[in-house]
Amino acid sequence: QVQLVQSGAEVKKPGASVKVSCKASGYTFTGYYMHWVRQAPGQGLEWMGRINPNSGGTNYAQKFQGRVTMTRDTSISTAYMELSRLRSDDTAVYYCARVTPGRWYDYWGQGTLVTVSS
């Protein structure tokens, strides 16, 4: 069965970086784009960007350009999202989500809480 398992919660200081992993299993990792979405406490869902696990090609939301880097390691079927120069308003749950050819998100990771606090 398809599973996306994310790394554990993180606490970071302002200005630091965080790297969240998303390990895929149960399907061919390189066959589906992976998107990253975040959700601040009590807020809605915000699209951050996507990676093509086959080519490594990425697209990022303009809001995060210059601060976000999405990578993958096909040998271990894992996608990564690194966010730098963290601010308090980056405190959120970060999700990875598998995207079908039809574009909808059929499987999600369990979420990773990143807390940015001095």
Added chain:
Amino acid sequence: DIQLTQSPSFLSASVGDRVTITCRASQGISSYLAWYQQKPGKAPKLLIYAASTLQSGVPSRFSGSGSGTEFTLTISSLQPEDFATYYCQQLNSYPLFTFGPGTKVDIK
């Protein structure tokens, strides 16, 4: 960028009620719309894709309709496990797939 609005933002309903949530897009998106359900502390769950296609395993009391700029999610008979927040997502402007602001369905 395509913007989505949802109405209402909050609704209070009873078990057995018929519930309808509306999602409007700032420009036409054909049928490139999905609906998700999210419960507290959990990841969103896909309910409907391509505006009206029920995801496998989702109860048939959920249905979706619409195209262009106006879409609806209907729950024909609300069950206790349906109390959650519902989000629409447009899938037209690849790869920026914006979400609506959400509709929280609460117990009356």
